[in-house]
Amino acid sequence: MNLSFPAKRSLVLAALLLALGGCSVRQLAVNSVGNAIAQGGSAFSSDDDPELIRAAAPFSLKLIESLLAESPDHQGLLLAASRGFTQYAYAFLQQEAEEAEAHNLAQALQLEDRARRMYRRARDYGLRGLALHGADFERRLRADPRRAVAALPASAVPLLYWTGASWGALIGLSKDKPDVLGELPIVEALMDRALELDESFDRGALHTFMIGYESVRQGRRGDPAERARQHFTRAMELSGGLDAAPLLALAEAVCVPQQRRAEFEALLHKVLQIQDGDNRLANLVAQRRARWLLSRTEHLFTN
Secondary structure, three states: OOOOOOOHHHHHHHHHHOOOOOHHHHHHHHHHHHHHHHHOOHHHHOOOOHHHHHHHHHHHHHHHHHHHHHOOOOHHHHHHHHHHHHHHHHHHHHHHHHHHOOOOHHHHHHHHHHHHHHHHHHHHHHHHHHHOOOOOHHHHHHHOHHHHHOOOOHHHHHHHHHHHHHHHHHHHOOOOOHHHHOOHHHHHHHHHHHHHHOOOHHHHHHHHHHHHHOOOOOOOOOOHHHHHHHHHHHHHHHHOOOOOHHHHHHHHHHHOOOOOHHHHHHHHHHHHHOOOHHHHHHHHHHHHHHHHHHHOHHHHOOO
């Protein structure tokens, strides 16, 4: 998952534009800045200070929402909102909730609830973006997921990914809600369609997602762990071995259930060795999780 919040120049300009008068000029300006925000993010993704980004992200996200209030059908802003809320929830809420569970259950539950709300918001923005490709999209998606996504073009892949990623994460944090668990086929349809259209998206992010998803996929032949490993191999190829996320995903999704401790530790130590300027922030977040997982090795493995 490439963490990419809007760059500071775009944010400052956006804040100034929201104060403009004159509907047509303001709308044109908002749309122009919205395009810049949707395409930006490299300044944050290459940052080496996750805590700095954590502090800046809420302002960025609320500003995107303010721009969407002015231009509710701006596809780039809807994508930026879906992507941003998903990333914030994963990097700064869900992981902290898991880390806090052992020593402060009340704090863990509070963080988990916030993560669910952020994922839900991200999903809804993604659905709004996908709805621009066809009327009544969400109703059709819930009624017949694969048919609903079949006509979506390659340009929809980013929205397919972030909508599916946020929805899948929301389901993962709602295991006590059968009605939410029943939405897994929708996530599967979104991700499968994205894979059909552009399997190389975001340096293999779709394959990284599927490493964890294969264990719950229904109706597929073969060993889920073997399918996960195939996705892992492809994700590593597409990222050039520079993204930590596939290594982390395989360690958690395959090595822990199969109790493969040696491989688990080897994968996480590889995570700690990765250095990539273009994706530094996401790798630092992954490395923090790798250290936490290594500290829990005795708890995760019984042999």
